[in-house]
Amino acid sequence: MIQCKTSKEISGMGHSMKRKEDDRFIHGKGNYVDDVKLPGTLYMDIVRSPYAYAKIKNIDSSEALKIPGVLAVITGKDLEQYNLHWMPTLMSDTQMVLPVDTVMYQAQEVAAVIATEKYIARDAREAVRVEYEVMKPVVDPFKALDADAPVLRTDKPDKKDNHIWHWEVGQKEETEKIFQEAEVTVKEQMHIPRIHVASIETCGCVASYDKIDNHLTMYMTTQAPHAIRTVFALVAGHVGLTEEKIRVISPDIGGGFGGKVPVYPGYVIAIAASFLIGKPVKWIEDRSENLQADSFARDYHITAELAGTKDGKILATRMKVLADHGYTDASANPSKFPTGMFSIGTGSYDYPNAFMEADAVYTNKPPGGVAYRCSFRVTEAVHAIERITDRFALEIGKDPAALRFQNFIKKDQFPYHSPTGWEYDSGDYEAGLKLAMKGIDYDNLRIEQAEKRKKGELMGIGLSTFTEIVGAGPSKDFDILGIKMFDSAEIRVHPTGKAIARFGTKSQGQGHETTYAQIIAEELGIPAKDIQIEEGDTDTAPYGLGTYASRSTPTAGAAAVMAARKLRDKAKKIAAYLLEVSEDDLEWEPGKFSVKGAPEKSKTIQEIVFASYTNHPQGMEAGFEATHYYDPPNLTFPSGAYICVVDIDSDTFEIKVRRFVAIDDAGHIINPMIAQGQVHGGLTQGIAPAMYEELIYDDDGNILNGTLMDYLVPTAVESPSWETGHTVTPSPHHPIGAKGIGESPTVGAPPAIANAIVDALKPYGITHLDIPITPYKIFKALKDKGVLDKNIVES
Amino acid sequence: MIPSSFDYTAPSSLDEALKLLHDLGDDAKILAGGHSLIPMMKLRFAEPEHLIDLNNVPGLSYLKIEGGTLKIGAMTREVETEESADIAVHFPIFADVAKLIADPQVRNFGTLGGNLAHGDAANDQPAVMLALDAVVEIAGLDGRRTVGIDDFFYGFYSTAVQEGEILTEISIPIPSGRSGNAYHKVERKVGDYATGGVAVHLEMDEQGICTKAGIGLTNVNPTPLRAVRSEAALVGTSLDDAAIALAAQYASEDCNPSTDLRGDIDYKRHIIRAVTKRMINKSKERAFKN
């Protein structure tokens, strides 16, 4: 159980304090980017390509410009004059801001309309006439590498094919040898579908350029305001917008999930428009634009293999990835990791050897992919390992839980060095799985399943015992465009003992205003309610790389601890001075220093802070402020044991998740209620790709489900009643032993569900189904196996 | 998601609405609950120049039983049909279907008249109306006429409601003897249009012999479809398993689904067979519960 060191009044770690930010959200007083209203604002709308691949023959803006209230129609040719028509991606590829001659995917930006009202802008958008010469697109990533495939990136003079990069890690020869000699090998081809974060708030900005001061204020939906400002300065420095002239403000954000890390063309066009016209320009995407054009996630085709012994010892895994990036690699990974942390693919198991490789290709689809609520491609890796582990269990006829126990990395093997080069900080995988099995009554479920199978009923039990890898990251390996992936905290305590703290991260619903305050409360004993948290304004907050990849607690949270500890050291000196004893004679309990053996002689933190402004020791700096930039020594490795039970209707194949037990280990937990909320949301975003979501394209590159009528985001109705719990294995290198929780459920849930469904279909010889697994997909699989009665007329 | 510009009038009587509709011709559209029309306008699939809002017109929203007939005003909201105790006695099918239409927001505003007048085979109420043998009343400047539900649906977005006309009432005969009805659809998630849906209404005599069967199918044909052979397969039987299986089989054979993201033709036929069987059984059960 979680033990609290502080009182409820202080509400440090372990207290389920209500979220401080919720007052304003519940009252409808959040301040989102569309709520930013500046005098004289103009509105931007974007003309988008109806084709996946086409030459632009002509753009005729004359009719649009005739509409009263339309100020400008901006095209790629206009931006070309300022050399702003291309921009770098975070992966050092290049992306069009607006095309000069070729469109590369359906819904790509073609031109922008600027008008005095958003309604006029939308009418004008319809009035812009674009003439296209349609070309045959490359949609299938496998065909993208064919010798006769057209080379898509003709803008790159040296490019002779659609291959972007190759990556590999592990023991190639040893693994090859093990596979040749192994008693048992299994192999499955899997697709982790192209999906979209579909956050409730779409992307948007208000770009406000002041011609007199040559200063840009950019209100925008970004998870990484500081890094984005640097990127803007790199892109627009040559037209005079250097970094000190740019202020990025990220107001309240209605969900990010990785989709608000990239710089989208719309942001840059809005800046260009404001720069040229000298007025604020607002751009807010609508739902379809968000879904069709903004960065996708996943889209990995994985060949996963496992070699082991007949009695269940796993010996090696081999994974080969084909990554479909769309027309440019616009991933949001740390720069040195083109496949992100995919190499976590040996999971929770003690693999002596592994080999993983990946090739990325260009296709005529929107660029990406972002890390959708996951630490850079971990979801893909976890899916592959958890599915292939079950496939192996099926092959040798062993219970998947027993197989996992047999192969887990044991508690005493930590710090554990994986064959792909990671040092896992800590873990207790057996404890998690035992708790989950107890929670769901695993043994009896298997008995029930056996009985149901006799009656032809479809019931499945699926496990996922995953290891996450979050908190990027240590500066020796982790940077984005050269900027190291530290994060920061700055604490200022006012004379009356209340505080403000600012961070380089940016909450999008994670509850930072509460949890950061609790971390500081834990360390300083100042009540969390007295600590105001601010993020998202580059003019006021210290520099940091932002919030994604479950990195806020591991990095900025740790920075808060370190800054608070600097202040506690200072407090001790002041207390010693005030109480006229030596520092060694003092004892700390949350909120006060007292003299050892004389507890009545004490000073509260508030008294000490006041003294720091009114009566500080000679020679000491006045005030009570500290800043820390935290460079984590390692990543953190949260883990989880998830078990789910599904029942499948044997007539309609509708799938019901009957129960889902999720045991997470995120180390020490700051606010159990928030952590549980994160797990609930994450699990729902886990059933999404497992059963519902996929962006689907036809052979001409048209998106077939570009609205929420057909892109199926699950709701409370589809969600089972989640059963959550946790084990606590602190991170040994994190100052408060916290590991991060936000993404585990999204990462761990899909394979648990897929494994359960495949398990339900085991009697019919089905060994694998790609997610999303729908009733229709089950029907087709059973039909292919010839197990459906052929009573259906063909027509 | 912004419609092109349009004019808007909210007349306060049916006559006024009909006059406006007549004067403005096919540039105008009736606005009822707006939950089919407005999404289409936002996507600019529909660009009417004029909207005539029926929401201020009195006397179009009611549920009443008159002379053995249930009468429902065109502007009656889905939620009202879902919650009416009067209806539930004979027609539990209304609660079945309403619960499967979108979400509470849509049902609080969407109307039964609009659901039919929209003429979309993906909507759920048309199949229910087929099963219940509804009669639709349509008003024009020249007066009112009635159309049997079998003659109501012409084609995609096209119904017996002609230019200048307004759908005013739906009437449904109330069965005198033992009866039961039920609706279900398979959907990909809550709020989705049907992959396939089946409405069944059965009447039987005291011996349990089926005297009348109505079966309507959702979204498996260009127009809402009556499963004629299935109905015939039930009438005169004791609704035994063999008769039910045959009726279900006929429904799967007689529908004309098309392949889309929801599934291919085989799958949809499979669904129709499974759901038809279930809905017949459920209707039968309900008939014997009363």
Ligand SMILES: Cc1cc2nc3c(=O)[nH]c(=O)nc-3n(C[C@H](O)[C@H](O)[C@H](O)COP(=O)(O)OP(=O)(O)OC[C@H]3O[C@@H](n4cnc5c(N)ncnc54)[C@H](O)[C@@H]3O)c2cc1C
């Ligand atoms: C997200 C969403 C999901 C939905 N899912 C479903 C579903 O699963 N099943 C389902 O059945 N429906 C569904 N609907 C549609 C919903 O039920 C609509 O409300 C209904 O189809 C139309 O009713 P309305 O009153 O809103 O009509 P409106 O949208 O106002 O009108 C629809 C059409 O009918 C015409 N019209 C309306 N009333 C009259 C009248 N009295 N006389 C003549 N013409 C008239 C209008 O001119 C218009 O062309 C969904 C809607 C949404 C937004």
